[in-house]
Amino acid sequence: MRRIRPEEVARARKDPRLLDAAEYRSESLGGSYRMSGDDWLRHGNCAEAEPDVMYPEPREPIDEALAMCASCPVRTPCLVRALEARDRHGVWGATAPRERRAMIEVWKDINPLAVGA
Template sequence: MRRIRPEEVDRARMDPRLLDASEYRNEIQGNYRMSADDWLREGNCADAEPDLMYPEPREPVDEALALCASCPVRTPCLVRALEARDRHGVWGATAPRERRAMMEVWKDMAPIDPLAVSA
């Protein structure tokens, strides 16, 4: 596996999908079970073939990303993948390589502590 380049990490810092995921994580304040079965059933990929969402390395992911584009749980899906540090498959409308760069940023994006904000 190739190392993530610094410019990829810099792009990830400004990626709207990552910024939405960070905002979402702050909004839910730990009240969302990312492993809940009902959450998984809401995704556009719920009935998709596993090979579509988990392509072999270097296989195109365009079809999976297109499926994710209008998914109602795209942002929580990305949060789940980032929290789990999932490096395989398409999650939250991101390809594995994109997500690896996002993970470098995510680990430094601490959730907002609601108690510190109200103090």
């Protein structure tokens, strides 16, 4: 696996998707949020998508998956789930695996109780 560059981590710290995910998780801790809960997943634009779309092979384009995520009503909880689980595969919360690797490093600072931190 390739190393995460410091500039990628610096960019991730300012990424609005990550900032939204951190805010969502903070607001949801007292409510009904559960990383393992799958109710939100059924409301995703990808609920009926073929797995190959959301989990393309390395170096295959991810444009179709990102377009599907762009208007998804559960994009933020989806990203939180991926960050909490340190999922580095597939497209989650409108992020590519490469982007999420850097976000996961930042997430460990934001949320020291994250799974596997």
